[in-house]
Amino acid sequence: MSKPFLYLFLFFNIFCATAQKQEKLFEQSFALLHSMIDNDNNFSFKKAVFSVENAYLDDKLDTLYINNQIRLLSTLCNSLIENRFLAYVENDKEKVNKWASVYQVMCDTIPLNINGKLYKYEPFGYDFNDVFGHQNRENLFVSKLLETHKGNCRSLPYLYKILCEELGTSAHLALAPNHIYIKHQNKKNGWYNTELTSGIFPIDAWIMASGFVHLDAITNGVYMKALNNKESIALLLIDLADNYNAKFPNNDGVFVLQCCELAIQNYPHFANALILKAETIKKQIKAETDNEKANKMFADLENQYKFIHKIGYRNMPEEMYLNWLVSLKTERNKFENKKLNTFNKN
Secondary structure (H helix, E strand, O other), X not given: OOHHHHHHHHHXXXXXXXXXXXXXXXXXXXXXXXXXXXXXXXXXHHHHHHHHHHHHOOOOXXXXXXXXXXXXXXXXXXXXXXXXXXXXXXXXXXXXXXXHHHHHHHHOOEEEEEOOEEEEEXXXXXXXXXXXXXXXXXXXXXXXXXXXXXXXXXXXXXXXXXXXXXXXXXXXXXXXXOEEEEEEEEOOOEEEEEEOOOOEOEOHHHHHOOOOOOHHXXXXXXXXXXXXXXXXXXXXXXXXXXHHHHXXXXXXXXXXXXXXXXXXXXOOOOHHHXXXXXXXXXXXXXXXXXXXXXXXXXXXXXXXXXXXXXXXXXXXXXXXXXXXXHHHHHOHHHHEOOOOOOOOXX
């Protein structure tokens, strides 16, 4: 065997071994998410989120740094709970106090006195650079948010939910067009929204103001639904599938469909999962050489798109999404929940 051919052979073997290892990480993450769906006692949103990110990062996620950062943020939350007064008197105050502390850590500047020296804690902010992760998937990651204190409508609510669970309470993710936010329910105010991208508690009318929320989408739980644990894992399954597509753009669609099917099984009207499934099947149809099989797949695909439209999903252009997101600040008086005083501090 000539040296050039030998080098090429060795390089090919190394490339294949690396690809197999990378795919194995995605399979392991899928297995973990599946186990959390099968057994709620295994549920940990933090473990789920970082398993998805670690798969994309080729097992190079700095978990020691991540856990230390979350521990520091949780300690700050507990300090706020112990040392500040919350103007809320209902018997679910302990739970609400935890939500308030996480909200402050995420959205407020906090003065700190450490060994007699005054410091200023800076909150997390919104990063308008590559909002949808088109240039770099890592811009969507919680690990990136923890490192830079800049995030987006995915990483910010994900971190909020993680911190709530670290404090022993819950937080419900909710969806709007191209967007994720938080829904809580307390005894005084009922259900209310927490928007981490701007640190505001918007009324539902803000969601409707996007112009892309059909009434059927609300009725069918496509948007504005407080997601349970299994539905939250469904979101991560599609994150995992999207990351897999980014890592292996020429894949055969089998793993992606596996993620989609499990997500849809647990969140039947999850539009992103339904769309990704349809788009993946469309790619498979183009590669199919059996015309009869391709025609059957195409007929099924048409029915899938009809179903997506029937449940109320409407596509929102990215530029319009960004304008809608900014409107919450520019029209704050119009959309802010003025009755909500849960987090007022005296």
